[in-house]
Amino acid sequence: MRKYISFFVGVSFIFAAFLRADATIEIIKVSGRFAIINKGANQGLKEGQIFFVKREARNGLSDVCKVKVFRTTANRAAVQQVKQTKSPLLQKGDGLYSSREMHSAALQKSQQPRTKRSTAAVAKKTPPPVLTLAFQTNSFQETKTEVKPINQAAVEHLGVEGASQVRRGITFRTYSQNIRKPWLGLQAGLIIPNGDFGAVYSPSLNFGASYMVEAGSGFNLGLELNNTFVSSSLGGGNVVGAASTSSSLLEVQVALQKFFGRMFFIEAGGGIYRPKIRITSADNFVTTYSSTNFGVFGGGGFFIPTSEYAGIMLKGRLHNYFDQNKIQYFGITAGFKFKVH
Structure with a gap:
């Protein structure tokens, strides 16, 4: 054989x-x-x-x-x-x-x-x-x-x-290269007033945008702009004798983020908090009050990449700004980030 x-x-x-x-x-x-x-x-x-x-x-x-x-x-x-x-x-x-x-x-x-x-x-x-x-x-x-x-x-x-x-998937190398370039973010969420602020105002809608760049060693530095249409918890108005009131809160902040891996991050920052109250009296006389204050915030969140150039963001923050009284509220935000080409 x-x-x-x-x-x-x-x-x-x-x-x-x-x-x-x-x-x-x-x-x-x-x-x-x-x-x-x-x-x-x-x-x-x-x-x-x-x-x-x-x-x-x-x-x-x-x-x-x-x-x-x-x-x-x-x-x-x-x-x-x-x-x-x-x-x-x-x-x-x-x-x-x-x-x-x-x-x-x-x-x-x-x-x-x-x-x-x-x-x-x-x-x-x-x-x-x-x-x-x-x-x-x-x-x-x-x-x-x-x-x-x-x-x-x-x-x-x-x-x-x-x-x-040859098809390219989402790899750590391509992700890390693209995150070095500027990212734009669009976001929306809620603010939940706390303390004396919570006694007058109820949870309110918040909208904003962000611009972030990498600062090295897992840090991102950026600028955020948010505006909140504050809802009163007192019904028709929170000022005695007023027919109606409307309030808003503008935030212009510098934010510093630290990523741990690809998804989880913590952040802190500070900036300008500008509340504005518009009061309309019974005889249609309009009075506006506003002030510019400094404040700080801290929090954390998650970023989930959907491609090399975009992802979904979810985060929470605790805000403090210093008016005549210390104003404190908690913010929950979700949004979409995409890379600027």
């Missing part, structure tokens, strides 16, 4: 070497479904040519796939896998054959001289059917051999057309 196997393998390698002798084109570099080969325009290669890719296996050469030349230089060319598969099939060292070379190799094999052998000798050297089936199975497995795709850095280093077609 071992003698039969050795004979069959030896014949296969001789045939593979014979067919390989005509294969002067081979893959020298692979990047996913793209590859660089060792021949170019000076050797007669042209864009649009189709080649058959074959790979050495234990029982000879196995079929891999077809490739198409899409760019040539003097002594190099770039090829692309024709059939789209889930994983790339090309490997360094694979040989490329034209249809003419494949036909020539098959013709030379058919024209090899045949020697007369006795029926007993032929039967003696013919492998059993089970052994032949095993080798055919191995050939099928070699044909289906796949390689793992290389990383994105290697694709960018390849420097050929078509490399940009």
Whole structure:
């Protein structure tokens, strides 16, 4: 049995070497479904040519796939896998054959001289059917051999057309590069008054925008502008004798954020808090009160990236600003941030 196997393998390698002798084109570099080969325009290669890719296996050469030349230089060319598969099939060292070379190799094999052998000798050297089936199975497995795709850095280093077609996902490297650029944020939420402020006003809607840049070491520095339409908790008005009142609170703040990883952050800052009250009397006389005060805040939140260029933000803050009395309230905000190109 071992003698039969050795004979069959030896014949296969001789045939593979014979067919390989005509294969002067081979893959020298692979990047996913793209590859660089060792021949170019000076050797007669042209864009649009189709080649058959074959790979050495234990029982000879196995079929891999077809490739198409899409760019040539003097002594190099770039090829692309024709059939789209889930994983790339090309490997360094694979040989490329034209249809003419494949036909020539098959013709030379058919024209090899045949020697007369006795029926007993032929039967003696013919492998059993089970052994032949095993080798055919191995050939099928070699044909289906796949390689793992290389990383994105290697694709960018390849420097050929078509490399940009490789899909890019949300990676830590691309995320960290993009967060270094300015981000704009649009947000909305509620403020919940506390203490004496809460005795007069009820939870109110808040709207705002932000502009943030990275300051290094996980810190972000930015400017925020928010405006709150404050609702009174006293019904028709919170000033005796007034027919109606309306109040608002403008915040202009500098914020400093510290990220821990990609999502969680804490923040603190301070700025200008400008409350404004508009009172309309029963005889339609309008009086406006406003003041400009300094205040501080602190809090934290989460940022969930939805792509390399955008994400959802959720945060909470405790505010204190210093009027004649210390005014305190809690703010809950949700919003959307996107990168400025």
